[in-house]
Every structure is written in structure tokens, then in C-alpha cells.
Amino acid sequence: MKNQKTWVAVILLGTVAVNAGAYLMVRSRKAAQPEPVAARPPVPTPDVAPPPPPVAAPSEDANAGLVRALRASGLAALEDRDYDRAVAQFTEALKLRPNDKDSDLTRLLGIATDLRSRGQSRTAQAPTPREPSPGRTPPRTRAAKLAAARAAREQQHAAEAAPQEEAKGGLLLVTSTPPGLVVMVDGKALDLTPARLQVSAGTHxxxxxxxxxxxxxxxxxxxxxxxxxxxRDLSAELTPSAPRPAPVPVAAVGPASPPAATASPAGGPAPAPRTPESTTPPEPSVAKAAVAQRGDLEVTSPGLYGEVWINGRPYGFPPISAQALPSGPARVEVRVNGEVKRRMTVEVEPGRSTRVRVK
Known part of the structure; x- marks a missing residue:
């Protein structure tokens, strides 16, 4: 009985030992093998469109030649008094530059429109001569004859008074290429080109x-x-000419010692010594005179913030300092979003700085 219990205990211990060894072997194998890494789902990348190629900005002066041609055609139409064609040409020129409110073209269009409306109103107000009706018999009574004679005298006086009223004055339209030149009539500076001036009839x-x-x-x-x-086209007169180089003075070089007197021929006079030629002084520079004819203009606008234009050219936002402007009247404008809010004429003094305060 005792031997039987011993064998049972030995068998149980052997079984436990075998199971423990198998467990340790399996665990060591699992530790030696790398653990599988779970595959991560791919991160979706957003479809990024390639940047569009840069588009070249249109040149601002692409239509400059056509605008100049339309302006010249409009000026020729004004000279021919064809105001309808002038208005059409200036309007077409402004359409080519919708973002450029050029003061020259805008003024020319306003002048042409004003002259056209003036001519149309004069045509509409012109009295049409009344033709006597063929079936109407002349007045026979004395009262009717006196009334007819009075009416005829009044019409005659009105016809004589009309030319006298019309002869009071006329319009003088002065334009130039380039614009912005000073217009002087009978010695007085009146405006800058393009100018529409009311003058008296006669010679000016x-x-x-x-x-x-x-x-x-x-x-x-x-x-x-x-x-x-x-x-008038004065572009050639305004083109600066090339400055002439100042002559370099050449110093007269004489010999270190007077030359020995040469023997004169028998009976002949001795040769006179040569005197050094005088050099002409260099011409005075005209730079100081050119600078003296120009002046500066300082513009401030505390109450109105807009772009400052001087003589049809933009100079930026105030306060600005425009230097080397031609002396004389200068047209100053303050524009807000392309619309002229203030306009004035300022006298630029030569060699000085003039200050302007826009209210």
C-alpha cells in the first residue's frame, strides 16, 4: 500500500515537471519572435492643385498710341468745329482707359460737349423767317397799316440789336501737345491748356x-x-537739347629761354617774336538759370485725404513735396477714388517753396 502511494506521488511530480518544462519552452519561443505591427491605414493626402502660372499684367501703355491718335483727331475736329466728331473721339479715348481719369481728356470732352450743346441751342433758338401767306390780303385800313408798320420797325430793331449783342465777345479754345502749358492772352496768364476762354471780339x-x-x-x-x-504740338520745343561741352582752355606753352636771334637776310627786317594766343574763357553754365526758373510746391490736406495731382500728374497722398516745377500757375487737384474733390490754381514762385493747405 505504501509503495503504491509512492508511485502515485512520483507520477504526479513527473507530470507537473513535464508541463512546466513545456510551458517555459513555449514562452521562450514567443519572446524570441517579434510581435506583428498592426498596419496603419494610409493617411489621405488632399489633392493640391499646382499653382496657376503667373499671368503677365497688361501693360498700362498698351493703348497709349491709340489714345494719342484719338486725342489728335478730336483736336482737329474742334478746329473744324465738328463738335459731334470731337465728342465721339474723346469719349472713345476715355473708354480705352477706364481706370485712368486723365484730366486733359476729361476737360477736352467737357469743352466739346459744351460747344456742341451751345451750337444746338443756338440753332433751336434761331427765329425762322415768316413767309407771307399767298392768300392773305394786305391791310386796307389806316389802323391796320400803322400796326403793320410798327411791327416791321420792331422786327428791324430786334434784328439790328441781335448782332450788337452777339458782337460783345467770343470763345477762344487753346489746346497743346503736351497739355499743361500756360496760356497768356494780351500779356496776362489766364489758364493752362486745354483752356476755354471768353474774350472780347477783336485781335488778341x-x-x-x-x-x-x-x-x-x-x-x-x-x-x-x-x-x-x-x-499746337510743341513736343519738339520741350525736348531738352544735349548740353554743349565747355571748351577746355589750352595754356600757351613758351620756350624756357628766348630763342637766339637768327640772322636776317641782307637788308631785311628782323622777324618779330610770336606772342602767345589768348584763350577764350569758357561759356557760363546755364544750370543755375534753369534751376532759378523752377520752384517747389508742398501740399497738405488735413481735412480731405485723397491723391494729389499737379498739372495732370499724380504725386501721391498728402503731405507731398513736388520739386522742380515750372514757375507760374500750377493746377492742383485732390482726387478721392478717381473723382476730383478739390481743384485750385497755385502760383509757383521761381527758386522758392510754396506751401498749400487744402481745406
Missing amino acids: RVVLAQGDRRLYEETVEVDGDSVRSLN
């Missing part, structure tokens, strides 16, 4: 100038109640 002396420099002069005849156009 018109001068186009830039500062103190007179570029063109002409005597024009203005009839009563008429339009006289004067258009």
Missing part, C-alpha cells in the same frame, strides 16, 4: 509758355459770338 496776342520760357506766339482774330481754335 496769344502766347504759350512754360515758366518764363515762351514756346509759341500768335496773333488771332476772334469774331463776335464765334469760336476760335488754336492747337
Whole structure:
């Protein structure tokens, strides 16, 4: 009985030992093998479209040549008094530059529109002559004859008074290329080109100038109640000429010692010694005179913030300092979103800085 219990205990211990060894072997194998890594789902990348190629900005001066041609055609139409064609040409030029409110084209369009409306109103107000009806018999009574004679005298007086009223003055239209030149009539500076001036009938002396420099002069005849156009292209006169180089003074080089007297031929006079030639002094520079004819203009606008234009050119937002402007009247404008809010004419003094405060 005792031996049987011993064998049972030995068998149980052997079984436990075998199971423990098998367990340790399996665990060591699992530890030696790497654990499988769970595959991560791919992160979806957003579809990024490639950046569009840069588009070249259109050149601002792409239509500059066509605009100049339309402006010249409109000016020629103004000279021919064809105001309908002038309005059409200036309007087409402004359409080519919708974002550029050029003061020159805008003023020319306003002048052409005003002259066209003036001509249309004059045509509408012109009295049409009344033709006597063929079936109407002349008045026979004395009272009727007196009334007819009085009416005829009144019509005659009205017809004589009309030319006298019309002869009071006319319009003088002065344009130039480039614009912005000073218009002087009979020695007085009145406006900058393009200018529409009301003058008396008769002969006038018109001068186009830039500062103190007179570029063109002409005597024009203005009839009563008429339009006289004067258009000149002065681009060649305004082109700066190449400065002439100042002559370099050459010093006269003489010998270190006077030359020995040479024997003169028998009976002949001795040769006179040569004197050094005098050198001409260099010409005075005209730079100081050119600077003296120009001045500076400082513009401030505490109450109105807009872009400052001087003589049709933008100079930025105030406060600004425009330097080396031609002396004389300068047209100053303050524009807000392309619309002119303030306009004034300022006298630029040569060699000085003029300050302007826009209210």
C-alpha cells in the first residue's frame, strides 16, 4: 500500500515537471519572435492643385498710341468745329482707359460737349423767317397799316440789336501737345491748356509758355459770338537739347629761354617774336538759370485725404513735396477714388517753396 502511494506521488511530480518544462519552452519561443505591427491605414493626402502660372499684367501703355491718335483727331475736329466728331473721339479715348481719369481728356470732352450743346441751342433758338401767306390780303385800313408798320420797325430793331449783342465777345479754345502749358492772352496768364476762354471780339496776342520760357506766339482774330481754335504740338520745343561741352582752355606753352636771334637776310627786317594766343574763357553754365526758373510746391490736406495731382500728374497722398516745377500757375487737384474733390490754381514762385493747405 505504501509503495503504491509512492508511485502515485512520483507520477504526479513527473507530470507537473513535464508541463512546466513545456510551458517555459513555449514562452521562450514567443519572446524570441517579434510581435506583428498592426498596419496603419494610409493617411489621405488632399489633392493640391499646382499653382496657376503667373499671368503677365497688361501693360498700362498698351493703348497709349491709340489714345494719342484719338486725342489728335478730336483736336482737329474742334478746329473744324465738328463738335459731334470731337465728342465721339474723346469719349472713345476715355473708354480705352477706364481706370485712368486723365484730366486733359476729361476737360477736352467737357469743352466739346459744351460747344456742341451751345451750337444746338443756338440753332433751336434761331427765329425762322415768316413767309407771307399767298392768300392773305394786305391791310386796307389806316389802323391796320400803322400796326403793320410798327411791327416791321420792331422786327428791324430786334434784328439790328441781335448782332450788337452777339458782337460783345467770343470763345477762344487753346489746346497743346503736351497739355499743361500756360496760356497768356494780351500779356496776362489766364489758364493752362486745354483752356476755354471768353474774350472780347477783336485781335488778341496769344502766347504759350512754360515758366518764363515762351514756346509759341500768335496773333488771332476772334469774331463776335464765334469760336476760335488754336492747337499746337510743341513736343519738339520741350525736348531738352544735349548740353554743349565747355571748351577746355589750352595754356600757351613758351620756350624756357628766348630763342637766339637768327640772322636776317641782307637788308631785311628782323622777324618779330610770336606772342602767345589768348584763350577764350569758357561759356557760363546755364544750370543755375534753369534751376532759378523752377520752384517747389508742398501740399497738405488735413481735412480731405485723397491723391494729389499737379498739372495732370499724380504725386501721391498728402503731405507731398513736388520739386522742380515750372514757375507760374500750377493746377492742383485732390482726387478721392478717381473723382476730383478739390481743384485750385497755385502760383509757383521761381527758386522758392510754396506751401498749400487744402481745406
